[in-house]
Amino acid sequence: MSATDPRKIYTKLLAESKEKAGSRQDKPQILIGTATCGIAAGALQVRDDFIREIKEKGLEADVIEVGCMGHCYAEPLAVIAKPGFPPICYGHLDEGLVHRLVEDFLVGDDPSYEYALAALERNDVFPIFEDFPRGAYEKKLILENCGFIDALNIDSYLALEGYNALVEALIQEPAWVLEEIKVANLRGRGGAGFPAGLKWEVCLKSGGDEIYVICNADEGDPGAFMDRSILESDPHLVIEGMILCAYAVGAKKGYLYIRAEYPRAVKHVQVAIDQAREKGLLGSSILGTTFSFDLEIFQGAGAFVCGEATALVNSMEGKIGLPESRPPRLAQQGFRGKPTVLNNVKTFAYVPLIMKRGADWFKGIGTPESPGTAVFSLVGKIVNTGLVEVPMGTTLRQLIYDVGGGLPNGREFKAVQIGGPSGGCLPEAELDVPIDFDSLHDAGAIMGSGGLVVMDQDDCMVAVARYFLDFTQHESCGKCTFCRLGTRHMLDILTDITKGKGDRDTLDLLEELAEDVRDGSLCNLGRTAPNPVLTTLKYFHDEYRAHIEEGRCPALSCRDLILYYIDPPRCSKLCNVCVGSCPTEAIFTREDGLKEIDQEKCVKCDNCRKACPPEYSAVVKLSPPVLPSDKERKAK
Numbered sequence: 001m002s003a004t005d006p007r008k009i010y011t012k013l014l015a016e017s018k019e020k021a022g023s024r025q026d027k028p029q030i031l032i033g034t035a036t037c038g039i040a041a042g043a044l045q046v047r048d049d050f051i052r053e054i055k056e057k058g059l060e061a062d063v064i065e066v067g068c069m070g071h072c073y074a075e076p077l078a079v080i081a082k083p084g085f086p087p088i089c090y091g092h093l094d095e096g097l098v099h100r101l102v103e104d105f106l107v108g109d110d111p112s113y114e115y116a117l118a119a120l121e122r123n124d125v126f127p128i129f130e131d132f133p134r135g136a137y138e139k140k141l142i143l144e145n146c147g148f149i150d151a152l153n154i155d156s157y158l159a160l161e162g163y164n165a166l167v168e169a170l171i172q173e174p175a176w177v178l179e180e181i182k183v184a185n186l187r188g189r190g191g192a193g194f195p196a197g198l199k200w201e202v203c204l205k206s207g208g209d210e211i212y213v214i215c216n217a218d219e220g221d222p223g224a225f226m227d228r229s230i231l232e233s234d235p236h237l238v239i240e241g242m243i244l245c246a247y248a249v250g251a252k253k254g255y256l257y258i259r260a261e262y263p264r265a266v267k268h269v270q271v272a273i274d275q276a277r278e279k280g281l282l283g284s285s286i287l288g289t290t291f292s293f294d295l296e297i298f299q300g301a302g303a304f305v306c307g308e309a310t311a312l313v314n315s316m317e318g319k320i321g322l323p324e325s326r327p328p329r330l331a332q333q334g335f336r337g338k339p340t341v342l343n344n345v346k347t348f349a350y351v352p353l354i355m356k357r358g359a360d361w362f363k364g365i366g367t368p369e370s371p372g373t374a375v376f377s378l379v380g381k382i383v384n385t386g387l388v389e390v391p392m393g394t395t396l397r398q399l400i401y402d403v404g405g406g407l408p409n410g411r412e413f414k415a416v417q418i419g420g421p422s423g424g425c426l427p428e429a430e431l432d433v434p435i436d437f438d439s440l441h442d443a444g445a446i447m448g449s450g451g452l453v454v455m456d457q458d459d460c461m462v463a464v465a466r467y468f469l470d471f472t473q474h475e476s477c478g479k480c481t482f483c484r485l486g487t488r489h490m491l492d493i494l495t496d497i498t499k500g501k502g503d504r505d506t507l508d509l510l511e512e513l514a515e516d517v518r519d520g521s522l523c524n525l526g527r528t529a530p531n532p533v534l535t536t537l538k539y540f541h542d543e544y545r546a547h548i549e550e551g552r553c554p555a556l557s558c559r560d561l562i563l564y565y566i567d568p569p570r571c572s573k574l575c576n577v578c579v580g581s582c583p584t585e586a587i588f589t590r591e592d593g594l595k596e597i598d599q600e601k602c603v604k605c606d607n608c609r610k611a612c613p614p615e616y617s618a619v620v621k622l623s624p625p626v627l628p629s630d631k632e633r634k635a636k
Contacts, residue, residue, distance in 0.1 A: 006287035010167045013279055017158035028061040028106055030054075031079040033147055035068035035232045036264055037225070037386075041075035046093045050078070053102040061106060067233020069147030070140075072386035074117060079148070085111060086121040089129070120148075134384065134403040139365065141373050142349040143389045146233035151268045154275040157236040163281055165355035166240055169247055170289050177248040177355065178204065184359035185371055186351070190216055190307075190344030191419070191448045192524070193370070193437035196351075199341060203331040204249045206339035213246045213254035213293075214335060214342045216312060220259065220304040221420030222471060223379040224451035227345035229387050231258065231265035234349075235272035239295065241348030243282070244355060245341055246293040254293065255335075257312055259300040270297055304475035308523045309334075309342050311477065322479045323523035344449070346375055366392030370436035374447065378404045380454040381411055390435070397431035400454060411456040414555075415540070419448030421468040422528030424535035425461060444535040446528060460557035461540040462547055465532045466494035472529040483526030486517035490533060497544060499560040500551040507544055511537055552623045559604045562623045566595045566608075570618035578619060581611035 032038070032047045050063050069077055074091025080101065081087035088111055090101065097115060104110040111126075118129045129135045140146075149156035157163070169177050182197030203211060215238060219227040231238065242254050258266050273295050276282040284292045298316050306312050306321040313335050315321035334340025350372060354362045363371045370392040376399065378385050383405030390399060396416060400406065407413055415425045424445030426433070433443045440447055455464065473487040493510045496502050514530035514537075521527045537544065546552045553561040566578070566587075573593035586601035587608060595618075597608070609619040 004288035006167050006170045006289055009280065009287045010163065013158055014161065014164075017155040020155050021159040025081075026083060028059070028080065028082040030061060030063045031066045031081070031148065032063060033067065033069050033075065033077040034065040035147075035229055036262075037068055037072045037229075038075050038077060039264075041072075042094075043076040045095075046076045046078065046098060049095050049098040050102065053099055054106070057102060057107055059102075059106055064150050065152070066148060067146050067151050068229040068387055070143060070229075070387040070389075071117065071384070073384045077117075077147075079120065080105060080111075081120075082106065084109075086119040086126075086128075088113075088119050088126070089117045090115055091117045134388065134405070137390055137394060137398055137403050138388055139373055139391050140389045141353055141365075142230065142234075142237065142346060143375065143387065145237065146229060146387075149234065151233055151235055152271050154236060154272065154279060157234070158279075162236055162352075163240055165352040166243055166247075166281070167287065169244055169355055170287060170291060174248050174250065177244055180355060180359050181248070181351065184354045184362040185369075186347065186354060186362070187370060187372075187437060188343055189346035189350075189375070189449070191446060193447060196343055196347055199331050199343070200245060200249050202329065203339045203341045206332045208339050210253075210336070210338040211246075211249050211251040212335045212338055212340045213242050213249070213251045214312070214316075214340060215242055215254070215256045215345060215348055216307065216309070216342055217256055217258040217262070217265070217345050218300050218307040218312060219262075219345075219449060220302070220307055220475075221449055221451045222468075223377060223453050224420060224449055225377050226375045226387060226450045228262050228265050230345055230349060231256075231262070232268050235265075235269045236276065237349045237352060238345055239269075239272055239276055239282070241351035242295065243286070243293055244351050245343070245348065247291055249339075249341055251341070252293055254295045255298050255316065256295065257298050257300055257306075257316065259302050261302055266297060266299060273297070303477075304472075305477045305523070305525050308525055311523070312342070313340065320477075322477050323525070325522060346450075367434070367436050369438055374435050374450065376450045376452045378452055378454070380417075380452075381407050381456040381459075382454040383408050392436045393434045395432050395434055396426065399435065399452070400431065404454070407454065407456055411458075413454070414457050414459055415455045415461060415464070415536075417453040417455065417464065417468070417532065418451070419446035419528075419531070420451045421471045422446065422525065422531050423448050423451070424531045425455075425464060425539065426535065427539045430539070444531065444538060446531065458555055458557065460498070460553055460555035461536045461543050462494060462497050462553075463555075463557050465536045466491065466498060468532040469494060469529065472525060476525065476529075480520075480522040480526060482517045482520035483522070483529065486513055486520075487526070487529055489513055490517065490530065494533070497547045498553075498558040500547060500558075502548045504548070506548060507537065507541075554623075556621050556623050558623075562604060562621055563599060564597055564602060564604060564606075564608060564619055564621055566597060566618050567620050568594050570616050571595055572613075572616055572618070575613065575616065577611045577613065578608040581607040583607065 034043045076093045079089045119126045186196045187193040306315045308323045310324040311321040330340045366372045373389050375389045417425045476483045478484040514533045518530045571594045579587045584601045586598045612619045
């Protein structure tokens with residue numbers, strides 16, 4: 001495949017990049033996490049504060065924007081690397097803390113460890129990230145560079161020997177790349193877990209004059225931001241993986257399908273493509289060889305169903321994004337009717353690492369049937385929200401409590417929803433289930449793309465099932481009857497249950513409908529949409545029965561099954577906070593000076609309960625909707 005030795009060209013590129021990186025290391029560097037999560041928390045203002053403070057002090061220091069470090073709970077974040085000190089990460093930055101760090105650390109030599117999260121290198125004073133409670137469980141592979149390199153500067157990636165896996169592949173036959181991926185048993189991280197090597201092999205054997213490689217970055221799950229963060233933080237890792245795949249299967253053209261709601265990811269990937277092309281790593285005669293491959297971005301319009309492979313391809317071809325029945329598989333007949341490899345962002349990101357470190361290395365991480373790591377976005381009722389990467393086989397309990405820090409304010413764990421809106425809701429009794437494709441499936445959940453939502457005692461599982469089903473029902477393309485009508489009927493039933501309606505036959509009908517939709521739908525959106533319903537029926541059946549048989553919401557969440565009243569013995573005649581907080585003027589002052597709620601006007605917004613001073617706690621939320629009698633109140 002080589003017209004010239006690609007190692008010679010790459011050696012020159014590597015030397016230039018390392019020289020540029022080395023020239024920066026003789027002065028302080030401040031890395032600011034400016035991925036979407038950081039920007040939302042105020043990272044751009046922190047960046048400007050550092051630049052201003054450094055200029056005012058007449059210092060020489062580089063302020064560099066980087067991606068997501070994963071510690072979203074501590075945003076805005078910055079890493080300060082000063083010669084003579086280990087790089088130190090600081091969180092919860094604001095103008096005052098920036099001023100202190102510049103004054104005490106950059107001007108002086110006081111690192112202000114009391115404000116530090118951790119160091120990035122071992123030292124005698126402060127623990128490194130690996131010594132954090134979450135550090136003992138995390139194993140960053142595809143997130144290793146995220147938050148520590150400049151995503152808009154290809155030299156940052158090259159200086160860490162990026163694209164070296166491509167060089168080593170180009171001096172081998174394409175079959176060597178394919179065999180390594182097969183031996184590694186890399187399973188697709190888009191949710192299905194199908195072996196990537198087998199998919200590539202089917203595509204290669206399908207023949208034809210054109211083969212395409214497509215990266216599915218149409219991440220639309222509520223609470224999921226793994227793919228977005230990787231593309232914003234380390235786009236070259238994904239691009240290199242796609243080039244290696246193209247080399248293995250003989251493709252000349254590839255696409256990254258990125259939803260338009262990810263403008264920062266689109267920008268970073270486009271810059272990365274342009275820079276890689278300029279360096280000779282993309283386009284014609286890559287690194288002087290006879291191998292040519294180029295990439296282009298296709299922006300999706302945001303339809304959740306377009307995350308399904310055939311719907312995605314239809315969208316790219318200018319058609320309505322509707323799923324198609326299979327076979328033929330995309331690997332046989334995909335984009336423009338040609339053999340197509342379509343994998344997820346995370347799947348392609350693993351490829352350079354496997355090629356560089358070997359299939360045996362990859363298989364040594366995780367479990368025999370699910371090697372490697374799993375990347376999750378931790379959201380919901382959890383202390384350390386953010387992006388984490390753990391070895392397959394880590395339990396849900398370890399992920400939630402040891403990595404995520406457990407639930408805030410001593411809240412009681414109730415359930416975890418894993419796998420996106422089509423995932424399952426698992427109770428505390430299932431927290432020791434290991435995280436891998438097969439174990440989660442057996443428990444009634446799915447790996448999905450990696451979204452994980454933690455819920456506490458205030459979450460009603462009937463309402464949760466309704467919320468996720470409402471999402472999938474609205475995102476249904478409507479092509480097949482089971483999904484179009486079945487999810488609608490299930491949603492109507494769940495809505496009635498949250499209002500205390502229904503009878504003993506309701507739950508049987510709901511379960512029967514869920515199973516029919518699962519078994520009869522055309523694509524995985526419909527097949528997995530009933531998962532939240534089926535798992536909550538299985539694990540939280542008593543909660544459903546309480547709604548139907550008792551007209552009661554145990555979590556005090558469903559508005560039609562709760563009411564608010566003010567407990568007279570606790571109410572202070574001098575306090576009017578609740579009156580001012582009510583948007584509908586439902587709270588009035590009685591003749592005796594105490595407050596009372598007009599149930600006809602109350603919209604159950606919870607403002608009054610939150611506003612009531614804790615020393616009184618006079619506003620009470622009840623279910624079932626029966627007020628205590630005057631006699632009971634006086635007795636109390």
